[in-house]
Amino acid sequence: MNTEMNTESKLIYLDHAATSWPKPPAVHEAVMHTLQHSAANPGRGSHQMAVSASRVLFDCRKVLCRLLDVRNPVDIAFTGNTTMALNMAIQGFLKQGDHVIATMTEHNSVWRPLEALKRQLQLQVDYIPVDNQGQIDLQKVKEAFRPNTRLLICNHSSNLLGSILPAAELAELAHRHGARILLDIAQSAGHIPVRLQEWQIDMAAFPGHKGLLGPQGTGGLYIAPDMELEPWIYGGTGSQSETAGQPDVRPDRYEAGTLNTPGIAGLAAGVRHVMEQSVVHIAQQEQQLSQQMMEGLLSIPGLQILGPELGRERTGIVSFIMEHQDPAQIAFRLDREFGIAVRAGMHCTPLAHRSAGTIGTGAVRASVGYGSTADDVEALIEAVRRISQQES
Numbered sequence: 001m002n003t004e005m006n007t008e009s010k011l012i013y014l015d016h017a018a019t020s021w022p023k024p025p026a027v028h029e030a031v032m033h034t035l036q037h038s039a040a041n042p043g044r045g046s047h048q049m050a051v052s053a054s055r056v057l058f059d060c061r062k063v064l065c066r067l068l069d070v071r072n073p074v075d076i077a078f079t080g081n082t083t084m085a086l087n088m089a090i091q092g093f094l095k096q097g098d099h100v101i102a103t104m105t106e107h108n109s110v111w112r113p114l115e116a117l118k119r120q121l122q123l124q125v126d127y128i129p130v131d132n133q134g135q136i137d138l139q140k141v142k143e144a145f146r147p148n149t150r151l152l153i154c155n156h157s158s159n160l161l162g163s164i165l166p167a168a169e170l171a172e173l174a175h176r177h178g179a180r181i182l183l184d185i186a187q188s189a190g191h192i193p194v195r196l197q198e199w200q201i202d203m204a205a206f207p208g209h210k211g212l213l214g215p216q217g218t219g220g221l222y223i224a225p226d227m228e229l230e231p232w233i234y235g236g237t238g239s240q241s242e243t244a245g246q247p248d249v250r251p252d253r254y255e256a257g258t259l260n261t262p263g264i265a266g267l268a269a270g271v272r273h274v275m276e277q278s279v280v281h282i283a284q285q286e287q288q289l290s291q292q293m294m295e296g297l298l299s300i301p302g303l304q305i306l307g308p309e310l311g312r313e314r315t316g317i318v319s320f321i322m323e324h325q326d327p328a329q330i331a332f333r334l335d336r337e338f339g340i341a342v343r344a345g346m347h348c349t350p351l352a353h354r355s356a357g358t359i360g361t362g363a364v365r366a367s368v369g370y371g372s373t374a375d376d377v378e379a380l381i382e383a384v385r386r387i388s389q390q391e392s
């Protein structure tokens, strides 16, 4: 079965917020090399290839520590994606009757577990609104704390609006009220600086397949050394096998089952690439491209951009709607007529759409990343202009 699309003719890929593509060549090489030379089962067995597979995992934990400002590699538990990491944190930490504060920018990977726990654990949840710039009023967060608030969950950067929330201030607020903070860094890791220990973040969920430039099927959860979670998945770890309970050592406690060793090798190569470029430089470049995109798109009559206005800080995400046009149709035409890949719809964040007033329509989202150029952005602007002229 041929499942490939033809990427020989130039595809302009502006869907990095979903999954980054292409990947740096070093990522391909690391995956292939690991499959060929180190693809035994990590943490199980003492033969040389099993040991070499364990080293692959440790190496990736170490580079992640450097990028994300984490002291101890064992405080990073690998998962298959951000969603699993968020569930591990939410379901492993919350207890009957707890109160949680989250924001109106959260992804379904936060909203749905919380809504499920509302039924199962009588959890109480407050979602703090964001303004039309995608920003939160810290005073409103402060007022939301109750005696039983145990967790503040915050999307570091909105996957719809491109806004960036003040993680360190939110962590400080949570701690002042005796609560913990879980940061969703799905759209910030590898795109803008993330300083988990400096900001005193308690838990942070990240994908390997977005800004960190790794393969799909990789991701993880940072768990601060003084945090204790009930494991989310129970099973084999290759350690303390004689006991019925999960091992009490990290990271084994949180990593039951065989991990994606080749994928994690690719993730390490992706993280190295990000560090070689410097994340500060990447953030500047992506901000520049998103500003260029905004300037061009805003000159198109009837087009409205969601989130921070031109000139304000944002990531490489630009979501927009156009009068009398269906976002899904715009995305379809961009792909089929112009070879430009963007995403349309709800982007798994109905909460943010409610904030932006686009719950009924959804939006088109263009997002830049590794390999995106000013020419790609110009091509998008020109294509959207042509679509707008043909329809009106």
Ligand SMILES: Cc1ncc(COP(=O)(O)O)c(C=O)c1O
Pocket (backbone or CB within 6 Å): 017, 018, 081, 082, 083, 084, 107, 109, 155, 157, 158, 159, 184, 186, 187, 206, 207, 208, 219
């Ligand atoms: C803010 C945010 N959180 C969570 C997720 C879920 O990520 P994953 O697909 O890695 O589970 C996404 C994915 O787009 C996201 O943008």
